[in-house]
Amino acid sequence: MPTNATDIAAYQYLDQTVCPQCTKDVLTPFELVGDPDRSTEDVLNDMAQRWRIDRHADDFSSEDFPKPIYAPDLIPGESCFVCGTKL
Numbered sequence: 007m008p009t010n011a012t013d014i015a016a017y018q019y020l021d022q023t024v025c026p027q028c029t030k031d032v033l034t035p036f037e038l039v040g041d042p043d044r045s046t047e048d049v050l051n052d053m054a055q056r057w058r059i060d061r062h063a064d065d066f067s068s069e070d071f072p073k074p075i076y077a078p079d080l081i082p083g084e085s086c087f088v089c090g091t092k093l
């Protein structure tokens with residue numbers, strides 16, 4: 007699968023690198039658990055709206071909300087802080 011600059015490889019959350027699947031697991035609110043068809047970005051956009059975070063403004067820190075790490079920005083050899091999967 008080709009990679010390009012818009013591919014999200016992982017997320018920075020609470021100053022840690024977290025894979026998309028774990029980011030989704032952590033952020034998905036209780037009432038939405040059991041809807042595996044939702045993508046990580048879908049869940050994040052939903053939660054950003056609830057928490058009144060403008061994801062495009064970039065005026066929040068990774069302490070507040072996960073920030074996407076695009077494939078070219080990923081540090082080689084990095085692994086997910088939660089599950090340990092190599093990214």
Ligand SMILES: [Zn+2]
Nearest residue numbers: 025028086089
């Ligand atoms: Zn993970």
